[in-house]
Amino acid sequence: KDLRLGLITPPSHIWTKAAEDFGNDLAEASDGAHTLTVFPAQQLGSEAEMMQQLQTGALDMAFLTVAEVSNRVPDFGAFYAPFLAKDISHAGRILQSDLAAKMLEDLPAKAGVVGIGYGMAGLRQIEAKGAVDSAADLKGKKLRITPFAPILDFYNLLGAAPTPMPLPAVYDALANGQVNAIDMDAEMIWKMKYYEQAETVIVSNHMMFPMVGLVSAKVWKDMSEEDRAMISELMKARLDEVVETFIVKDTEWLGMVKDAGATYKEVGPDFFGDVPAEWDKIWAEKSAVLGDMRAAADASAE
Amino acid sequence: MLHRISKAWARAEMAGAAVLAVAITGLVLLNVVTRAMSASIFWVDEAAIMSMTWMTFLAASAAVHHGHSVSVTLFTDMLPEGAAHAAQRAVDGIVLGFAALMLWLCWRWFLPLDLLRAGFDTGAFQGETFNFIYAEPTLTLGVRKFWLWLIMPLFALGVTLHAVANLTRPWNARAGAGA
Amino acid sequence: MTAALFLALLFGAVPISIVLALTALSYIWQSGNTVLFDSFAQQMFAGTENYGLLAIPLFMLTGELMNEGGMTKRLVDAARVAVGGFRGGLVWINLLANMFMAAIIGSAVSQIAVMSRAMVPSMEREGYDRGFAAATTAAGGLLAPVIPPSMLFVIYGVLAQIPIGDMFLAGIIPGLMMAGSFFVVVTLIGLSTQFPKGEWMTARAAVQAILAALPAALIPVAIIGGIVMGIATPTESAAVASLIAFLLGWLVYGELRPSQLADLFLRTARNASMVIFMVAAANVFGWVVIYEAIPQKLAALITSLTSDPFVFLLIVMGALLLVGMLIDGIAALILVTPILLPIATGHYDISPFQFGVVISINLALGLLTPPVGVGLYIAASMSDVKPVAIFAALWPFLLAVVLVLLLLCYYPILSLALLG
Numbered sequence A: 001k002d003l004r005l006g007l008i009t010p011p012s013h014i015w016t017k018a019a020e021d022f023g024n025d026l027a028e029a030s031d032g033a034h035t036l037t038v039f040p041a042q043q044l045g046s047e048a049e050m051m052q053q054l055q056t057g058a059l060d061m062a063f064l065t066v067a068e069v070s071n072r073v074p075d076f077g078a079f080y081a082p083f084l085a086k087d088i089s090h091a092g093r094i095l096q097s098d099l100a101a102k103m104l105e106d107l108p109a110k111a112g113v114v115g116i117g118y119g120m121a122g123l124r125q126i127e128a129k130g131a132v133d134s135a136a137d138l139k140g141k142k143l144r145i146t147p148f149a150p151i152l153d154f155y156n157l158l159g160a161a162p163t164p165m166p167l168p169a170v171y172d173a174l175a176n177g178q179v180n181a182i183d184m185d186a187e188m189i190w191k192m193k194y195y196e197q198a199e200t201v202i203v204s205n206h207m208m209f210p211m212v213g214l215v216s217a218k219v220w221k222d223m224s225e226e227d228r229a230m231i232s233e234l235m236k237a238r239l240d241e242v243v244e245t246f247i248v249k250d251t252e253w254l255g256m257v258k259d260a261g262a263t264y265k266e267v268g269p270d271f272f273g274d275v276p277a278e279w280d281k282i283w284a285e286k287s288a289v290l291g292d293m294r295a296a297a298d299a300s301a302e
Numbered sequence B: 001m002l003h004r005i006s007k008a009w010a011r012a013e014m015a016g017a018a019v020l021a022v023a024i025t026g027l028v029l030l031n032v033v034t035r036a037m038s039a040s041i042f043w044v045d046e047a048a049i050m051s052m053t054w055m056t057f058l059a060a061s062a063a064v065h066h067g068h069s070v071s072v073t074l075f076t077d078m079l080p081e082g083a084a085h086a087a088q089r090a091v092d093g094i095v096l097g098f099a100a101l102m103l104w105l106c107w108r109w110f111l112p113l114d115l116l117r118a119g120f121d122t123g124a125f126q127g128e129t130f131n132f133i134y135a136e137p138t139l140t141l142g143v144r145k146f147w148l149w150l151i152m153p154l155f156a157l158g159v160t161l162h163a164v165a166n167l168t169r170p171w172n173a174r175a176g177a178g179a
Numbered sequence C: 001m002t003a004a005l006f007l008a009l010l011f012g013a014v015p016i017s018i019v020l021a022l023t024a025l026s027y028i029w030q031s032g033n034t035v036l037f038d039s040f041a042q043q044m045f046a047g048t049e050n051y052g053l054l055a056i057p058l059f060m061l062t063g064e065l066m067n068e069g070g071m072t073k074r075l076v077d078a079a080r081v082a083v084g085g086f087r088g089g090l091v092w093i094n095l096l097a098n099m100f101m102a103a104i105i106g107s108a109v110s111q112i113a114v115m116s117r118a119m120v121p122s123m124e125r126e127g128y129d130r131g132f133a134a135a136t137t138a139a140g141g142l143l144a145p146v147i148p149p150s151m152l153f154v155i156y157g158v159l160a161q162i163p164i165g166d167m168f169l170a171g172i173i174p175g176l177m178m179a180g181s182f183f184v185v186v187t188l189i190g191l192s193t194q195f196p197k198g199e200w201m202t203a204r205a206a207v208q209a210i211l212a213a214l215p216a217a218l219i220p221v222a223i224i225g226g227i228v229m230g231i232a233t234p235t236e237s238a239a240v241a242s243l244i245a246f247l248l249g250w251l252v253y254g255e256l257r258p259s260q261l262a263d264l265f266l267r268t269a270r271n272a273s274m275v276i277f278m279v280a281a282a283n284v285f286g287w288v289v290i291y292e293a294i295p296q297k298l299a300a301l302i303t304s305l306t307s308d309p310f311v312f313l314l315i316v317m318g319a320l321l322l323v324g325m326l327i328d329g330i331a332a333l334i335l336v337t338p339i340l341l342p343i344a345t346g347h348y349d350i351s352p353f354q355f356g357v358v359i360s361i362n363l364a365l366g367l368l369t370p371p372v373g374v375g376l377y378i379a380a381s382m383s384d385v386k387p388v389a390i391f392a393a394l395w396p397f398l399l400a401v402v403l404v405l406l407l408l409c410y411y412p413i414l415s416l417a418l419l420g
């Protein structure tokens, strides 16, 4: 069967490469019975649109941010608990936990998709125009976020004006003043040179940013057991590889941003005062697994 | 009679579209002002975009009544009068065909009968149909997306009404209206 | 079979947006991927969910307000002060005022409509040939979609997923080149046929004209300044400009009453929707086209012919000049971008900005080429001349644009220099 996989990242991105590698693995393992066409850079639409296409079966597979999933299945919001992971390799271990694997089981009924495994991008940082000495300086700033509730709550608690915006619009918006701060990861800060537009880089590592490999549940139910096993195994392997790559690269990118001469400011949970605790109060009600998630994180903190 | 309903409906659609055009202007200006005051409101962008979407589909339906649309009339303009009328009728028929298809597509999308059968329990509906549209959230507006998507069936119904009215109008009334 | 349906519907005068939607549906049916039907209406809706598209109603509103509020005619008067006394003064005024207006208006068709009414009668009164007057005005209107703001660039930016502000920057040098080429054309024409003598304004009248136009000059300053200085997005500056235009027309010039607003917003809603609905239909069309990997197949064909980006652009230009004879401006842009852009960027490594500038100018040119040329017919009806008479005087301008286009194809830097 000729399968289609969509994702938002550009052709050169680590996620896109992983998708293409998975496609090659699949063609080889099935002796050409299955081929995969990868549609990068939102060619088939935004993440929300791709999610909708997965649900109708128009799209077979996608690598989507867990943010898009958590918009529909709030339990997944627990991955975004502030300071859940103490560093990037800890984030990788959290994604390998039994709890994370178990959460995927809810997806077919609640979102019409089958979750194969997790990948990720780097930890979240904040970049702002002008000096930022304390969290109070972020109040009222129009701050770009990926559009989903956990991060929205975080910045609302902080008193900023979170502005949802897809990645391709960020550079433009920062340049022309539509936003004056962004929530971003080290890779994009470095590669898109956002630090040229917004000079203060606050290295907070305040959230992790998982991705999930999905197959349309409609497509899945018509597949044979062997095909399902083959797809699961091959996709999962490439997703694991993504996690490993980011563990190495995230630190490298931060170093390069630092060397590029941006105002580089490392902060910890204290910087945000009682915001993380307030966030947990809100999300303990929205996500049934938040307590378990904190426990799983503590267990793998070493 | 049908033409009068079509005309009244087109008026209502255009009135709604004009109000939404005012809303777009107001919301975008609000964005400029609030950002200048460092007090940005996060749902304004999405509200402005949704106003535009509704404006577009309302006015696009009304355009079928008014005969306002961009089309290549190069060849049809060269036809003698009788053939030109026939061609115009054919276009009306094709527009009606499009409207009917849109109605059918919206039906497949919203599955109203299945929803009714599930007693408006969207969880049960999802399990039955693998259709998740009633669960889809908006990003910032705090309402379910399907409320906004309802413009599509409304649009399909509007175009159907106008297209049927156009088709059933006598020849001479058509020429006088300059459509 | 789908291609035949497309052509039959298109030339059968079916509205272009409906042609696009029906073609996409037919392709889905034919390819057997009927599962796409379930996402069809949703994709059409999604095609309008774009922040950049908000600029369209707002720029249209600004244009309407400037006309009704007496700002257009005051800007023309101010241009008269600068060049009115030269031989052929009104020709220069015409081009200069068109450059001004191009910094405010984003669409060639509306600019031609506005300027034909403002310029052609007075040129004829001073002894110019009416066809030539209308041709100069129509050519000047081509500056509107190239010098920012530009509706074509907004729509291209949305389709290409590139920053609209940067797309505007990319258009500045090409726009000035086009304006320059028009000045050369009228100079050459002036050398061969004696233009009527111009007349300088009295100092008093000149001061008055400039003072009267100063407030109106706020509008282009607000639009371009807002974008360039990073205070506002193109969309927001359009909203600010419309507010300024309303206040000026109402309070300063006294030619606009708040009671007229209802009518203005109705017109804005109607005209903006026409364009945005086409974008929505093009979005589903583009979605199906990409889903079926059509650009890849077409790319294989073209790349087998040439591997040189310049030659590729020449092929595109030739094809678009043909397309432009039958379909104009925005409608044509919406049709061709989803198919050609992936080939240009994917296989020839052409910058999407350069490509956008080239195809936009190319398709704007189509507005003035017969047999289908909306701009040509609007100029004709506004100035009461036969389209043939206009075209007879127009071709040197069109030739100049083609030469500028060749330069733009060959030297990417002309489009990219201001992007940094």
Ligand code: NA
Residues within 6 Å of the ligand: C101, C102, C103, C104, C105, C106, C107, C143, C144, C145, C146, C147, C148, C149, C150
């Ligand atoms: Na312009």
Ligand code: NA
Residues within 6 Å of the ligand: C324, C325, C326, C327, C328, C365, C366, C367, C368, C369, C370, C371, C372, C373, C374
């Ligand atoms: Na043409």
